[in-house]
Amino acid sequence: MLFSGCNKNPQEASIIQSVSIDKTSINFNASATVDSANITSSTIWNLSGSPSWLTINPLSDTGNAKVYFSALANTTTNSRIALIILNTVPAGNNPVTVTVIQEQPDVIINFFTQHAPGDSTITINGSGFSSIISENVVKINGVLAIVASATTTALAVIVPKKAGSGFIEVRVNTKAATSLLEFTYDWVGIVTIVAGGIPGYADGIGTAAQFRYPAGIDFDASDNLYIADYANSKVRKMTPSLVVTTLPGRIPAIPGGPNTDFDLPEDVAIDASGNIFVAELNSDAISKITPAGVVTLFAGGLIGGYMDGTGTNARFYQPSGIDIDGSGNLIVADSKNHRIRKITQAAVVTTIAGSLQAYADGTGVNAQFNTIFGINIDQSGNYLVTDYFNNRIRKVTPPGAVTSYAGNGWHGAADGTLTTANIYHPFAIVSDNSGNIYLSDGNGQLRWISPSGKVSTINPNIVLGGNIQGLAIDSNGVLFFTDLLKNRICKLLIK
16 A cells, blocks of 8 residues: 555655744843844744743744844843744754844943941942942042942942042943932042140250241251241251251341341252252342351342342342252242242343233233242243232243143132132142142132142141141142141141
């Protein structure tokens, strides 16, 4: 007996069974979502390889059909990929791969601790975070922070030291978010009193020494600190071991007595050879003390006023700030003349910039200041000047081009950018090798200007006297200042 199947047409065995789909790639966002695709087939087909987070309906059928792909919400911290295989039944030789990708959930920052000092822990709340600490990358003002603990909705983060104020960024694998508001860094200054504290005059070690209204200060190459002891009319020296002594002066303290005094010394500066220059406010003079202790009147001093010239033929009117450039020239803030002056090593005095008592940017005599006190030469060789009554920091190039660097001209104490911050009655100023600028203001505050151009207030851990007239940085980058009204020398470490 013969089976009818034996009489099958041989051509039928050569028919190729085919199946196709109009989408070979399906992309989902992180939410629960549905998509569909159309299958065209001449035979039975099925779909295989579906993971638990993906539902496919139908998984199998005969002929043409619409198939629905349904993804559950992605609660992981990674993208999810499924490779779905479409084939005939029985399996043919040309299966089709459908790639289904579901995105990682978005990282969202809802709110965070608004301000804190360095080394403190803040909380960032939101979603899309990872409970695996190492998968969360947090930056504050662009500085990498340490994540102390993590859940999917909250991160405990240690604020990096000296991070500064700025936006918070949280990155988890491929997703990231940036805060809408800036985090405010609380600059906490740890102040240590290193010398003085009782008004008077006495040499000694540390707090056993006495000062009366210490003003400008400067370090030499060996980290000896020189102090313009204003109301004592003397220049003092403090070694790194805090031994305070008095340098010789040029004026007899009493008629016929030894030369021990200066005439209200306001600032000091030390050149590369160890010569000490003293700005004497009341004598309108710049004096010089050699390493051997020889004191001379270097420029000005015979009569107050305004005149360029050489040595004592030049005239100043209450010079208040001095610094030394890379060529050994003295750059002087001639406060009541409202000018920046230069004194060469040969004592030749010229005017770099300034003219009338007013406010104007410009070059040379076209620039105008309104009572300048502090001056510091930065690492680029430009002069940073505290323009007291204009409530601004001005920048002066060596050829005399003057621009407004920081401060909006208004009274107040608001931090901000270079153009929005209030810098009320700035006085002392100094900069370090990294481009950080520190200054004191009429609010009795210490301010910091970062290289990126943000102005911040340093909050000391002790009460200051309200009038900081001297700032200097030692070879280790530690900031020292004179607390004038409390008659002491302090150092400051910033958290």
